[in-house]
Amino acid sequence: MPRSLQSIRRGWILLPLGRRPAPLRALPLLQQPRNDGKPQRPPVSKTRDDSEQERSKFARSILEGSTVALISLFGLGLGGYAYSLFYKRTVRNKIENAFATGYSSQERVALGRISYGTDPDKIQEIVEREYWVPRAEQDEVNDIVSGKTRGRYHLIIGERGTGKRALLLEAMRKVNGDGIAMLEAHNDLEVFRTRLGKSIDYEFHEDYIGGLFSIRGPRDSTPLLDIERALNQLEKVALKMRKRRGKPLLMIINNIHLFKDDEAGKHLLEILQQRAEIWAGNELVTTVFTSDEYWTLERLTPHATNMYVMNIRDVRKVMVTSALKKYRARYHNEDVSQTILDEVFAKVGGRLIFLNQVAKSKDMFDTCKQINRREKSWFLNNCWILGDSMDDDVEEQQKYCAAAIILARALVLREDNSSSQPQFTLPEIPLHEARQIITRADFVHPFDHINVLHIDAHGMVRADSVPMQNAFREIVQEEGFEEHLKATLNRLDELESLARTREVAYREVPDRSGGIVPVQTYCAKI
Template identity: 40%
Template sequence: MHASSRALLRSRGLLNTLSRQHVLRTYSTQLPPPPPSHPSPKVPQPTPTGPQTRHEAHEQNLPINLPFNPPGGGGIPTFEITKNPLFDAALTTFIGIGIVFLGGVGYLKWYKWNVLNKIEEAFAPGYDPALELATHQKRPEHKPGHTDSDIEDLLLNGEEPWTEHLRRKEQDVVDRIIRGEEPGHYFVLLGPKGSGKGTMMFDSMAAIQADGIAMCDAHPDLEVFRLRLGKALNFEYNEDSQTGLFQRRDPREGGPGLDIERALNKLEKVALRLSKKRGRPIVLIINNVHFLQHNDEGQFMLLQLQQRAEAWAASGICTFVFSTDDFWPFYTLRKSGSRMHVLSISDLEAREARFACSRMRKTSEYSTDPEEIADVVEVLGGRLSYINKVSRQKDMLASAKNLLEIEKAWLLSRIGLIQDCDDDVMDEQKWSACSWLLLQEFVRLRQEQEKQLVEDKKSGKVPSWTRPADLPFPTIPYWLCRQLMTRTDFLEELDRINIISIDVRHNVRPDSMLILHAARQVVEESGFQDKLDSVRDRIDEIESLHRTRELTFKDLGKGDKVSLQVDKTGEDED
């Protein structure tokens, strides 16, 4: 047993020695080539006879030969400035931050330069978006043919800009303003809605292709007004800047007023640059400023624009032009306006209105009847917007009367009288009654004008063909209107809803001929005066009831008496 055991141990030691030699030899050799692709014949596997001790040399498992990169040797070479790795890392970081900083400074300089160039492009010829919209539709061809001497001053020669149907007497002044030939002032165009303020400005802009002009429409919401002003000036309020990644707060958090102030600061730099190049100021038009809210917010915005208008007019770099339908913007601007000039725009005279209507009628497919045109002007007056509506209709007179019926219905819906009204609507009826007192006075003045016209025709003072439309509008001074209405705050509301119109001389008149005719039809109805008096009496009764105090006594039985004594000797005793 001992001899056989020793022989077995010797055989196992020899086997281990051979295995170690085989392993060392296989680590230094390459992998054998892959076997051929043809299938090898199957070799029958011997049947295992029992558990035996197996080694990896028996299994012929060869280890994979992989490249080995020992630590500290080879690798990618590094750029060393000094022999201190910590100092090299700090220096590399500082250089990177410096490159980013210089790139940011360069971008900021370029961005500010680009912003000023974009605003300057807004005043280049042909850019203005408002003019593009206004002149997008091609105008009809004009066929001259009217040569009466009384309207020759309204016609234009072919070299001057002209309106589509006639040239108004205010057009020359507007042309000089738009061309920048009126430095040192800023202007307010005041007139009722549809009288032609915007048309004259667009005609002047089209004549010079909006060279040096930008136009913006006001809006009650200052955020919308901010965007419209930015569109007119080609200014994005830094919203297209990439520097917002490094800012702590949004620039718009200051509100629209602060953004508009930023835009005006940029515009001032551009105006200084352009005034040196062009030799005349640029023009900024704020159209329909009455759309701003008539409160502190709207008045502050109007004052902010006026401050710039005053400063830029004094330096001669920019001319502001404000247009408004209502009186309150002029009243607000008048407080601080030292360089402000006001241009009142009113309806056309009857002679001009007939000529304009005939010119508009020629562009339609229907025939022109001078008598029908005169009747239409008798109803509509000289309001260009109304004449434009009916001039292309087949039956102009019927269309004009239809507009009159619509205007009358609207007027009654706003200030209609209610007899025996409840106390809840007392304030509204007080406003209506005071409004009809004013309109009644306008109607009375118109009736007196027509009576005087009849007498003048008989005496030969005026030609026999003179019509009532040739008479001037009845006007009442502002101070007298306050006395007639007994309320000073009602005039402003009537002007806002376009029932009356107030000019720069503080003369009050009906807003249009349609309003005057509609009010006259209502006033001349039978029983109108009694209705107006009953409403006023009812208002007095309600106000008297509000001033009356009622005393109530409790716990009084049948036959009890209450004694009330008034002692007027207390003042003498004191």
């Protein structure tokens, strides 16, 4: 091999003499020797088969990733669906447990020591001490609570303290709370929503796990919608339990007069009444409302088909005197004469709330005096008239008070004119006649609201209780009462006349001599 080629193979180029040779990189066209001594070929471009293999690998990876994602999503959806079924079943089971035999926390509070941790012998003693006055309506209420009376819902109406709740609690005790849910009404819809949920053990989806993901849940709504959802769940449970129990469930809502007499209260009563009508017609749930005021009956009557109204009155004199005599003999070792019993009844009547205070006190007459004094003070503080010296700022308030005094006088006069009736019967006036007496139609219901007068289920107006009628009688029979009432009415007429009178004053044009004509004033009633 020539020397020049050998130099090139070694990486050197021959330069002229006197210069230092520079290293020569391998030319791109020349191949470096391999380890095995064979020449290395230049890189060759990818073939069509290689490109197809790479594309198939890419498609396979996409398919595998998509499959994994779909399986994950399917598993997540299946888990969510299973949790939803589990949650719904748990909700229904909790509502079923709320109607099981026994008492909820609200029912325990209402029943007191009867519902928990007391020996049977002591329970009987407590019952005898608390429910010592026999009631004629107890058998009818027992049939409602036990499920014998079906196909209708009930409105139990009566004065404050007549024992409406006591009748229901005694009936609940006899069936040990089986199939019963009870709650108290309230004028705030949010509070009533909470009490309804507590009575049937329904959480309104507040414990739903979907809330962890910031998803807008069923709770984000108005109280009326929440109440409707709770009633829907109760209806599903009632359908399921109807086949097993063979009788309807019972829901008791006490004191529905506490609902506001406005649009919200009207809508709530409509929802409850619609459900009560449907449930009563299909014997799913028997709904029982209790109320102290007449306006609830007026609100429910126009749309009532299956409603039954039960009017609870004071206990009759024969039952009261007999039960009071036995109670004093058993727990106070006192033999009370019939004369004393008649006098006690004349002072407090057959109102249970007053009889319990009198029967358990040491001095019955002193307790009767305190009750009568308290009722009279309540009436005077709310409805007393101010006479002819009243200011014009109290005109509307005094119209309200004068109407109450006029109705009280009418009841006292009706009592004097009804000599044929027994003395322990409270005089009554029809509602339309009472409105005619006071010449106002909007004042009678407020008197019922403050427990001065009462309107019963038959539309009869009377004093709220025997002590209140005694207060009416004492006030009307006081010396100078008629003159004071007349002076008040005259002053109200004067103020009303002044409100309708307008003064018009004008001045005539002065004459040429410079004189001025005096001002002339004319008054006219508009």
